[in-house]
Amino acid sequence: xxxxxxxxxxxxxxxxxxxxxxxxxxxxxxxxxxxxxxxxxxxxxxxxxxxxxxxxxxxxxxxxxxxxxxxxxxxxxxxxxxxxxxxxxxxxxxxxxxxxxxxxxxxxxxxxxxxxxxxxxxxxxxxxxxxxxxxxxxxxxxxxxxxxxxxxxxxxxxxxxxxxxxxxxxxxxxxxxxxxxxxxxxxxxxxxxxxxxxxxxxxxxxxxxxxxxxxxxxxxxxxxxxxxxxxxxxxxxxxxxxxxxxxxxxxxxxxxxxxxxxxxxxxxxxxxxxxxxxxxxxxxxxxxxxxxxxxxxxxxxxxxxxxxxxxxxxxxxxxxxxxxxxxxxxxxxxxxxxxxxxxxxxxxxxxxxxxxxxxxxxxxxxxxxxxxxxxxxxxxxxxxxxxxxxxxxxxxxxxxxxxxxxxxxxxxxxxxxxxxxxxxxxxxxxxxxxxxxxxxxxxxxxxxxxxxxxxxxxxxxxxxxxxxxxxxxxxxxxxx
Amino acid sequence: xxxxxxxxxxxxxxxxxxxxxxxxxxxxxxxxxxxxxxxxxxxxxxxxxxxxxxxxxxxxxxxxxxxxxxxxxxxxxxxxxxxxxxxxxxxxxxxxxxxxxxxxxxxxxxxxxxxxxxxxxxxx
Numbered sequence: 065x066x067x068x069x070x071x072x073x074x075x076x077x078x079x080x081x082x083x084x085x086x087x088x089x090x091x092x093x094x095x096x097x098x099x100x101x102x103x104x105x106x107x108x109x110x111x112x113x114x115x116x117x118x119x120x121x122x123x124x125x126x127x128x129x130x131x132x133x134x135x136x137x138x139x140x141x142x143x144x145x146x147x148x149x150x151x152x153x154x155x156x157x158x159x160x161x162x163x164x165x166x167x168x169x170x171x172x173x174x175x176x177x178x179x180x181x182x183x184x185x186x187x188x189x190x191x192x193x194x195x196x197x198x199x200x201x202x203x204x205x206x207x208x209x210x211x212x213x214x215x216x217x218x219x220x221x222x223x224x225x226x227x228x229x230x231x232x233x234x235x236x237x238x239x240x241x242x243x244x245x246x247x248x249x250x251x252x253x254x255x256x257x258x259x260x261x262x263x264x265x266x267x268x269x270x271x272x273x274x275x276x277x278x279x280x281x282x283x284x285x286x287x288x289x290x291x292x293x294x295x296x297x298x299x300x301x302x303x304x305x306x307x308x309x310x311x312x313x314x315x316x317x318x319x320x321x322x323x324x325x326x327x328x329x330x331x332x333x334x335x336x337x338x339x340x341x342x343x344x345x346x347x348x349x350x351x352x353x354x355x356x357x358x359x360x361x362x363x364x365x366x367x368x369x370x371x372x373x374x375x376x377x378x379x380x381x382x383x384x385x386x387x388x389x390x391x392x393x394x395x396x397x398x399x400x401x402x403x404x405x406x407x408x409x410x411x412x413x414x415x416x417x418x419x420x421x422x423x424x425x426x427x428x429x430x431x432x433x434x435x436x437x438x439x440x441x442x443x444x445x446x447x448x449x450x451x452x453x454x455x456x457x458x459x460x461x462x463x464x465x466x467x468x469x470x471x472x473x474x475x476x477x478x479x480x481x482x483x484x485x486x487x488x489x490x491x492x493x494x495x496x497x498x499x500x501x502x503x504x505x506x507x508x509x510x511x512x513x514x515x516x517x518x519x520x521x522x523x524x525x526x527x528x529x530x531x532x533x534x535x536x537x538x539x540x541x542x543x544x
Numbered sequence: 545x546x547x548x549x550x551x552x553x554x555x556x557x558x559x560x561x562x563x564x565x566x567x568x569x570x571x572x573x574x575x576x577x578x579x580x581x582x583x584x585x586x587x588x589x590x591x592x593x594x595x596x597x598x599x600x601x602x603x604x605x606x607x608x609x610x611x612x613x614x615x616x617x618x619x620x621x622x623x624x625x626x627x628x629x630x631x632x633x634x635x636x637x638x639x640x641x642x643x644x645x646x647x648x649x650x651x652x653x654x655x656x657x658x659x660x661x662x663x664x665x666x667x668x
Contacts, residue, residue: 232605245595473603473604476604476606530577531577531579534577534579534600534602535579535627535628
């Protein structure tokens with residue numbers, strides 16, 4: 065398939081505008097005017113439409129195929145919620161901030177407030193800010209809130225404790241906020257080693273960041289004890305909500321002892337993820353941290369919503385306007401559609417599906433942490449590696465069979481990890497078909513391991529040289 | 545010349561009072577094809593077991609920890625252009641930094657090659 069630039073033909077245009085016969089009111093200053101063409105492809109409208117339509121047909125998405133990408137919660141995005149977002153698309157995001165604009169934006173502010181309240185109820189937090197634009201941004205906001213909390217109390221804190229099974233963004237966010245990281249290894253029971261955790265704690269620890277269930281898909285049975293220990297050293301507990309899809313309506317992080325939490329609406333609350341995003345990473349906090357929440361903060365006064373903009377203790381604004389508003393409309397619609405009982409069923413079904421896959425595949429793949437899992441399960445291809453077949457090769461096999469591969473080589477603590485998260489929206493038939501293909505991959509690794517080297521063969525491109533792509537990066541089409 | 549190792553798979557050798565530091569053959573093998581090495585600035589003072597550089601491969605990004613405390617006096621700039629030498633010669637050509645150790649007693653916190661090999665055996 066040619067690039068759109070390669071289809072360019074000098075002088076061809078999609079639209080020809082008539083020459084303007086109206087003089088410009090004020091001519092633009094000469095230094096702002098372009099002296100040469102921008103170098104855009106010269107193509108007709110039809111060329112353009114065909115090019116992008118054909119490109120889109122090469123897309124792989126949850127609307128076309130099963131997408132068991134572990135840690136990402138690639139659930140089906142219900143189409144009904146798209147209609148809801150459309151209802152709000154005419155409103156300018158500045159409206160509530162303009163003089164006299166507030167009263168015309170009551171519906172939108174009300175929606176944000178109601179979404180915040182719903183998320184606070186689901187997580188057991190006092191208040192939620194919906195500003196952060198994605199999960200990592202939520203983490204950054206959460207850590208800044210923790211830092212502001214400690215500073216306001218005159219606490220001298222240097223460290224953030226993170227288990228080695230955490231998402232890589234956890235230590236990254238804490239380091240960005242100026243903390244040093246203490247990593248605690250995973251014990252044989254698949255969770256942060258409790259004794260090593262105790263040893264890592266001191267009065268200088270600002271926070272403990274936990275993902276629960278963790279990246280092995282395991283729920284930490286010591287989670288309340290961990291929060292108690294952290295609190296006894298004056299540290300706060302941060303809950304990475306990336307895996308909330310496993311526990312909705314079963315456990316509220318706030319009830320367990322967590323002080324700050326971020327959520328990924330594009331994971332748990334059914335809004336598009338990845339290239340179809342954008343994301344949204346609301347942050348919930350316990351009462352003691354409410355004064356530090358970002359401004360403008362939406363506050364309910366009587367029957368109307370106002371914006372609290374002046375608050376010297378706040379960490380300030382963390383996003384333009386009110387965050388990714390369209391995503392929040394969809395997430396709110398999703399919560400209303402499912403209701404309390406529906407959300408509970410979401411988690412139950414997600415956990416059941418993951419355990420079904422785990423139980424049926426553990427005969428064929430090594431399962432280094434063999435416990436009942438939550439919303440995802442993590443195998444190791446170590447048995448296949450002995451035949452020379454790596455997790456990457458199995459991933460390529462799955463592509464040829466029409467499946468998006470699971471996450472591979474993550475979490476790092478599992479050798480040749482294959483991390484499968486089916487989500488609740490898949491039927492037993494879909495899971496069975498996927499399991500069958502995974503079994504075929506394991507059998508082929510035994511009978512003909514060399515067959516993997518050439519895969520995939522059904523795609524527009526075959527096996528890519530990932531090493532060369534990373535070592536000699538060249539992302540320009542021409543002229544550089 | 546004795547080579548010492550950390551649990552995080554860094555090695556260090558000392559010659560004429562200067563310590564050469566890199567990652568072990570085992571670590572390079574586990575990482576797979578290395579694509580990028582983030583070097584620390586010259587003159588940086590590091591503490592034993594503190595992160596001071598980072599390495600990326602097609603599989604993962606990992607931190608590199610200082611096996612000894614001291615001041616970095618040289619960085620291996622060849623790694624910026626040809627990171628593949630980490631895979632080709634992890635314990636020789638692909639030294640990452642040279643540092644002036646500030647406390648040689650810290651060697652007691654490290655493993656000898658024999659101890660490191662036993663340690664690796666225990667991880668299997």
